[in-house]
Amino acid sequence: MEDQERTEDLAQLLARLKSTYGDLSNSAIARRIGVAPATVDSWVNRQRGTGRGPRREALQALAREFPKFSEAEIFAAAGRKSPGPLSDEAEARIIELYRGLTADQQRAKEIEMRALNEMNRTGQ
Template sequence: MVNQERTEDLAQLLARLKDTYNVSESEIARRIGVAPSTVNSWTNRTRGGKRGARPEKLRALAEAFPKFTEDEIFAAAGRETPGPLSPEAESRILELWRGLTEDQQRAKEVEMRALNEMNRTGQ
């Protein structure tokens, strides 16, 4: 669960970000690799519902504008921050994966896709 109580939404956070960095929506879009209309829709709260901002774009915001943390950005988007994946964890996961049968791998892939979709949509 999100430990941080949501005190602002993504539109409010983006307004602060624009003021803090003195950047436009177009510049934000350029830095995180989305269309300016995407940032505009987040700012005007016209994009959300079932899709909302994708986790990789929220992470890109934190990377491009480091005065705003991933936790802060994800909380504003109403999402939990995805966990980190260290090289050691990735190695352990791959080793476990290699021990599964082909059918088990397919089942786990379906499960992982469902979890990722749930994280993307916030539902």
């Protein structure tokens, strides 16, 4: 996927989302995506809290619950890259490559992939 140019931030996207879906409250959005109302409040007020951006799962939940907004659009507004698609063919190639590694190499790749996944999940 090509990087999408960031034209609006998450607060602006949420304002558009609220308008598109009938002036929803921050609490209503929070309930639908499974986060605390204070979390949505912090996004709307552009507060970073502990310095981390929105979690990947929360951004994906926004896309799932409000399908008029794409995952790529939501992630771009949050200043994050969205996870790439994984086709069946790509998965089969990755598994075949993995099988060719030694047990120690497999463990090392698993640790690396876990760290990258955590970095993407938390936005750090």
